[in-house]
Amino acid sequence: MPARALVSTYExxxxxxGTAREATTFRELIEASHGAAxxxxxxLSSPLAAITxxxxxxxxxxxxxxxxxxxxxxxxxxHVSAPGVDTKFIERHRRVLAALLDVPAGKGLFESAxxxxxxxxxxxxxxxxxxxxFPGDVTEAALRTDELRRVDTSVRRAIIVENxxxxxxVPVMPGSVVLWGKGYDVGELASLEWLALVDVDYWxxxxxxxxxxxxxxxxxxxxxxxxxxxxxxxxxxxxRWGHDSKATxxxxxxxxxxxxxxxxxxxxxxxxxxxxxxxxxxxxEWALQRLEAIG
Numbered sequence: 247m248p249a250r251a252l253v254s255t256y257e258x259x260x261x262x263x264g265t266a267r268e269a270t271t272f273r274e275l276i277e278a279s280h281g282a283a284x285x286x287x288x289x290l291s292s293p294l295a296a297i298t299x300x301x302x303x304x305x306x307x308x309x310x311x312x313x314x315x316x317x318x319x320x321x322x323x324x325h326v327s328a329p330g331v332d333t334k335f336i337e338r339h340r341r342v343l344a345a346l347l348d349v350p351a352g353k354g355l356f357e358s359a360x361x362x363x364x365x366x367x368x369x370x371x372x373x374x375x376x377x378x379x380f381p382g383d384v385t386e387a388a389l390r391t392d393e394l395r396r397v398d399t400s401v402r403r404a405i406i407v408e409n410x411x412x413x414x415x416v417p418v419m420p421g422s423v424v425l426w427g428k429g430y431d432v433g434e435l436a437s438l439e440w441l442a443l444v445d446v447d448y449w450x451x452x453x454x455x456x457x458x459x460x461x462x463x464x465x466x467x468x469x470x471x472x473x474x475x476x477x478x479x480x481x482x483x484x485x486r487w488g489h490d491s492k493a494t495x496x497x498x499x500x501x502x503x504x505x506x507x508x509x510x511x512x513x514x515x516x517x518x519x520x521x522x523x524x525x526x527x528x529x530x531e532w533a534l535q536r537l538e539a540i541g
Contacts, residue, residue, distance in 0.1 A: 271300045278303060284346050285310055299342065305330035306339055310346045318361030367391045369435040372413070373423040377401045385418065391434055401444050403541065405473070406432060406463060408450040409525040416449075416537065432459055436466040446470040447540060452480050452523035454493045457501060457509045464500035474528060474536055477508050482532065483523050490522035 253259050260266040272289075275296055279286035285307055289296035299306060308328035313336075316325075323333045336343065344351035349359035357364040370388040375381060377400045389397070402421035407413040413426040425435050427450065435441075448463050448470050450456035456475060463470050495513045498506070512521060 268297050272297055275300055275303050279307065282307055282310065282346075284348070288342070288345055295342075299339075302330075302335075302339070305335060306342060306346075309336055309339070309343055313343065313347060313360060313362075316360075316362070320361065320363050322363045323357065367431075367434045369394055369438070370413075370426040370428075371423050371435075372416075372418050373401075374418055374420050377421060377423065391438070395438055395440075399440055401440065403445045403447075404441055405447045405449060405537075406435065406470075407525075408456065408459065412449070412525050415530070417534075419541065427459065427463075429455075430459060430462065433462050433466065436463045436470075441467055442469075447473045448475075449473045449525065450475060451525050452528075453490045453521070454495065454509065454512050455490070456525075457498055457505060457512075458494060458496065460505070461498040461500045468500070471540075472502075472505060473540060474525075474533055475508075476504065477511075479528065479532070479536075480508070480517070480521075480523050483528060484517075486523060486527040487518070488522045488524060488527070490520040493520040493522075 253262065256269070257266070260269040272293055275289055276286060279289060296303070305328070309326065309331045312326055312328035312331065319325075323336055326332070326336065340353075340356055341351045344356055347360065349356060354364050367390070368388045369391050370386075372386045373380075375384055378397060400421065401423050403419065404423045404425060405416060406425045406427045407416055408427045408429065410426060413424060416424045418424055427435070427448070446463075446467050446469065448460050449472070450459050452475055460470075460472055460475065493512070498509060501509060511517060515521070
């Protein structure tokens with residue numbers, strides 16, 4: 247019986263290991279990367295990942311070259327004209343492209359680091375047309391945040407509402423606006439400078455996340471008041487309580503004494519495990535009376 251075997255070429259090794267096809271593919275991939283040093287370096291450091299990309303590697307190289315040559319152009323990804331590349335292709339391979347381009351892979355961060363345009367954030371709001379000087383039959387709009395910052399307004403009151411259907415249901419009083427908060431994205435609209443000059447109320451879910459979002463609102467609008475996020479409202483709607491499967495217990499430093507006490511009760515399960523009263527489950531007549539009471 248043979249005691250040892252002599253392998254004198256890489257091709258013999260690949261054959262013995264059963265990886266001859268992969269080795270050929272990898273060699274071709276590296277040769278195709280000639281002139282793209284970062285792409286070649288990435289492939290050499292991640293050979294198995296590179297081999298899985300082999301069928302699409304020419305398009306990856308084309309996307310890399312286009313993006314690298316259009317840094318700080320202000321273009322959208324839709325403008326990419328590289329062969330075989332479209333926005334869905336870039337999204338699918340964003341992590342690899344981010345590694346090649348040495349930028350963060352996170353959505354939005356990827357575009358920002360390359361100096362490309364990202365989808366602009368928008369704010370959806372209902373309003374008294376007079377506060378923006380709009381025609382009387384225009385009562386709702388979704389406006390780009392950067393443009394809304396520059397709009398002349400005579401708003402006196404604003405209420406930020408978490409749930410979309412509730413946002414659509416809240417009455418719009420003269421001189422007021424109703425803004426859709428959209429969860430933890432609320433910071434985008436709360437940063438509108440003119441909101442710092444008017445009375446602001448926030449109405450969110452009565453659960454740990456609702457108070458977390460309120461805390462985020464107060465980062466930009468420390469004078470914002472909560473409405474319908476009190477102990478009386480919670481206890482009056484016990485039959486409508488739900489269960490918050492993703493309850494949080496993070497420290498919230500911007501709550502009032504009463505809000506902090508109720509948040510502590512929710513975190514400690516004083517009323518039951520992970521109690522939650524969603525905004526849309528509050529009796530509408532109960533809500534309307536309290537909304538009218540604050541004007």
